[in-house]
Amino acid sequence: MRSVQDLLFILCIVLSYVTRAAGLIHVFGYVGRDVDVSCSYGQGYKSHEKYLCKNDCGSSDVLITTSETKKNKFSIYDDKEKQTFTVTLSDLQSVDAGKYWCGVTRTGKDIYTEVKLELEQDTCCDKVDKIQSHERDSVSIICPYELEYQNNLKFICRGNQPSTCLQQAVITSDSKQNGRFTLTEDKESRRFTVNINKRTQEDSGWYLCGVHRNTGLDVFSAVELEVKVWCCVKTLAMSGTVTRPVTLQCPYPPHHQNNRKFLCKGDHRNNCTDVLSNGSRFTLQDDVSLSSFSVMITNLEAGDAAMRSSLCETGVGITRHCEAAGEPKGSEEIYANEETVGFSKQTTSKLQDACNVYSDADDDQPDYENFTATEEIYCNENFHVSNRKCGAFETCCSFSAKYRLHVVFLFIVVLSYVTRAAGVFHVFGYVGRDVNVSCSYGQGYESHEKYLCKNDCGDSDVLITTSETNQNKYSIYDDKEKRSFTVTISDLQSVDAGKYWCGVTRTGKDIYTEVKLKLEQDHCCNNVDKIQSHERDSVSIICPYQLEYQNNLKFICRGNQPSTCLQQAVITSDSKQNGRFTLTEDKESRRFTVNINNLTQEDSGWYLCGVHRNTGLDVFSAVELEVEGLMPQLHLILLQ
Missing domain, CATH: 2.60.40.10 (Immunoglobulins)
Structure with a gap:
């Protein structure tokens, strides 16, 4: 006889041990x-x-x-x-x-x-547009882009290093104006234009036009800019004889036609004497239609040999070569820019003796003895590498009236010797991480020492130079081909935030570019929303944002590390779908929602909702998700 057993109720929990990737x-x-x-x-x-x-x-x-x-x-x-x-x-x-x-x-x-x-590759590009301009002029850099990037952030940076370009941008389409840089955009023709005013030679070099992509690497085009000086555009040589007249023809650029013209006598612009106002032997005539003026000097004197170039307004400078009777002619090379006037000379021991009686021999600038047969002399307001100051050569040339005089004249223009930063670099980073500060420099400074400094950039303020590879938490690398040097600051701390200067050494004042470093903690957030769900269920993570970010990229990542969140995002508002993750956005209510299907316990943990800002650090909110085991299921088993 069969017995009927009581009904038994068994509670069963099913656990799924399927290993899966939480998105790519x-x-x-x-x-x-x-x-x-x-x-x-x-x-x-x-x-x-x-x-x-x-x-x-x-x-x-x-x-x-x-x-x-x-x-x-x-x-x-x-x-x-x-x-x-x-x-x-x-x-x-x-x-x-x-x-x-x-x-x-x-x-x-x-x-x-x-x-x-x-x-x-961290270089750009196969095609490079070349632009030439002159000091003090303005120049426009035109940057085309594709239709798909019409609403993306545009920017421009110095150098040829895409990896740090946005971080080191001198101007963006969000700011429009930064010192001498302005940015305008024509969306209809799909191009933006960066105008740079009051150019200096330090502005020479590579520039990258950039378009910031919400996902993937940014898009770039390259421009190489060469800024020329008007000084020494043309050098003419002529001979004159003492007591005879001579006429100097001096061309100038058309945009200087209203500047005062003059003939200058003196070592430097600081002590430049306009001889036209002091003597009847000098006559100036200006022909605006030909963009040229002439100066007639009647009755040349030996003292006229002491006239030399100076850095003043549009004018003419005179340097000279003196030759003793029976001596070979000395070759002349004239260089004039805002820093230097240089020339070569040949001399004899007699002229050397004459130079040694230069009246400024006790000046605080270093004097050097032992002239060689051929001397290169460089005149600069702050530094002289010659065996004597250039004034010594003036003494040589006025040594005796019996010397035959050769007069070389050149046209020079006002040159602004103001050391300025080509915009301010804003650099953003996180405490505990590393950050790169990349600084570009102009052509001709490849062999000069570069450095990063703080405060007033005194000797004790210099953090690292290119003469050393590593110094404490700083490392430096100078890419001479790209004309850009990069300083890496490791293990950032809150005290590292603030103002820095990229410096390039040169004769006279160094070239500085201001850098502002802003830091935040690499974790988020003060408020954390907690969500609970179960395996195999779905869950929705709701992420609110501010009105100003309505058109910005949205994304979500796992963990609690803002510094790598966008890079490691499991889904973005550009992709909408990635495996078990889907993203939808309601711009009217200013929030986006990420849905995760078929949950596993491995999905438990922190998630950061992110909004990508075009400038500065991204904005985040945090969610902590806890995925529990399957909901208990009730099974009825009938035993007979």
Whole structure:
């Protein structure tokens, strides 16, 4: 006889141990630079080993694990508080591009998240537009772009280094005006124009026109600008004889037709004497239609040989070569710019003796003895590398009236010797991370020493120079081909924020460019929304934002590290769908929503909702998601 047993109710919980990737992480970088790959993991895995691997992730494919701090070009750090581990790949090469896996060890199958690394060369571009201009003029750099980037941020930077261009931009389409730089945009013709006023020779060099892409690397075009000086546009040589007249023809650029013209006598612009106002032997006639003026000197005197170029308004400067009877002629090379007038001379021991009686021999500038047979003399307001100041040569040339006189004259223009910054570089970073400060310089300064300094840039304020590779937390590299030097500041702390100066040494005043470094903590946020859900369910993460960011890129990432969030985003408002993640946006209510389907416990942890700002650091809000096991299911089992 069969017995009927009581009904038994059994409560069963089903656990799914399927290993899946929480979205694909796209990472972009440049050859020769570093890149961070940050991978989040769920609650409960803090003490588990993490690693980065390639290929099939066999033992030989593991690149680095959290049991080792550094291995070859890889370093790793596990932030257990943020439940994120970060692998830094240094000195990237083209072969480093491709697929990687972030791994978390556990009993059974490990947890993997796919990473795709895309690399480009850190130079631009195959085609370079060349522009020439002159000092004090204005110049316009025209930057075309594609229709798809009509609403994207535009910017321009100095140098030829895409990796730091936006960070070091001298002006963006958000700011429109920055000192001598202005930016205007014509969306109809799909181009933006950057105008630079009051150009100096320091403005020479490469510029990159940039368009900021919301995902992937930015888009660039290149321009090479050459700024010429009007000084020494033309050098003419003529001979004159004492007591005879001579006429000097002096051309000038048309835009200087209203400037005062003069003939100058003196060492420098600071002591330049206009001889036209002091003597009847000088007559000036200006022909505006020919953009030229002439000066007639009647009855040449030996003292006229002492006239020399000066840096004053539009005018004429006279240098001279003196030749003793029976001596060979000396070759002349005339150079004149805002810094230097240089010329060569040949001399005899007699002329040397005459030079040695120069009246300023006790001046505080260094004097040098022992003239050689051929001397190169450079005149500068602040520095002289000659064996004597140029004034000594004036004494030589006026030594005796019996010398035959050769007069060489040249046209010079007012040159502004103001050291100025070509815009202010704004650099943004996070405490505990590294930051690069890249500074461009003009052509001709490749061999000059560069440095980074603070405060007044005195000797004690210089942080590092190109004569040293590393100094404390600073390292420096000078790329002479790109005419740009980069200082890396490591392990940033709050006290590192503030004003810096990029410096380039030169005769006279150094060239400075101002840098403002702003820092924030690399974690978020004061308020954290907490969400609970269960395995196999779906969950919606709602991310509000301000009205001003309505048209900006939105994204979400795992972990709590703002510095790498956009780079490691699991989905963005550009993509809308990525595996189990979908993103929708309601601009009217100013919020976007990320939905995650088919949840697993590995989805537990922190998430950052991000809004990408065109300038400055991105804006974030935080959510902590807890995924519990499957909801208990009630099964009725009838036993007979």
